[in-house]
Amino acid sequence: AQSVAQPEDQVNVAEGNPLTVKCTYSVSGNPYLFWYVQYPNRGLQFLLKYITGDNLVKGSYGFEAEFNKSQTSFHLKKPSALVSDSALYFCAVSALTGANNLFFGTGTRLTVIP
Amino acid sequence: NAGVTQTPKFQVLKTGQSMTLQCAQDMNHNSMYWYRQDPGMGLRLIYYSASEGTTDKGEVPNGYNVSRLNKREFSLRLESAAPSQTSVYFCASSEVGGGIDTQYFGPGTRLTVL
Numbered sequence A: 001a002q003s004v005a006q007p008e009d010q011v012n013v014a015e016g017n018p019l020t021v022k023c024t025y026s027v028s029g030n031p032y033l034f035w036y037v038q039y040p041n042r043g044l045q046f047l048l049k050y051i052t053g054d055n056l057v058k059g060s061y062g063f064e065a066e067f068n069k070s071q072t073s074f075h076l077k078k079p080s081a082l083v084s085d086s087a088l089y090f091c092a093v094s095a096l097t098g099a100n101n102l103f104f105g106t107g108t109r110l111t112v113i114p
Numbered sequence B: 001n002a003g004v005t006q007t008p009k010f011q012v013l014k015t016g017q018s019m020t021l022q023c024a025q026d027m028n029h030n031s032m033y034w035y036r037q038d039p040g041m042g043l044r045l046i047y048y049s050a051s052e053g054t055t056d057k058g059e060v061p062n063g064y065n066v067s068r069l070n071k072r073e074f075s076l077r078l079e080s081a082a083p084s085q086t087s088v089y090f091c092a093s094s095e096v097g098g099g100i101d102t103q104y105f106g107p108g109t110r111l112t113v114l
Helices: none
Strands: A003-005 A010-014 A019-021 A024-026 A031-038 A044-050 A056-058 A064-068 A073-078 A087-095 A108-113 B004-007 B010-013 B019-025 B031-037 B043-049 B064-068 B074-078 B087-094 B109-113
Touching (some): A010 A019, A019 A108, A031 A073, A044 A056, A073 A087, B010 B019, B019 B087, B019 B109, B031 B074, B043 B064, B043 B074, B074 B087
Antiparallel strands (some): A003 A024, A031 A044, B004 B019, B031 B043, B031 B087, B064 B074
């Protein structure tokens, strides 16, 4: 069965500092991994995804994520945080084998402090 | 190009009342989804429709029914609302199903059941 863990409910970072939002996953077979962001009172917006190929994936708004198969992780990163990055971030996983659905983590609230 | 639209934005029901949440997408996507979002639980899939004419249960289907009216529209019905169904409901669509494609989300419906 697929599952996703986001070990941190809350991450605080100072503006201009690098940020990392952690995600680990469990799937049978090769994973398809996604990051979505949710701003207050809005739906989720796609940031980036890993399907295959290069382990470093670049996405919207300067975000990137690194796929690490041995550690079953897909951490979201950004070199320099902006106050406008403050939002709720969700990691999600699916696989062609098993249930053909997308499974979401519980979310990490990122606060960038001016 | 409106993307994914949902109506209503807000709704308050009494226990036992029924209602239908409407969702439409204008991206010519094949697959559509209904999720509920509860604090600390991320998004959970209620039902999905891989293609026009098909629907399948997700993780939490009890108490809900769906109709894929046509390629554009996918509605979610609560026949007899219960307080446990108080949640924020999101509709999403993707070109390809199976959880491997980017999903595009609507703005959500905030439902309170008294």
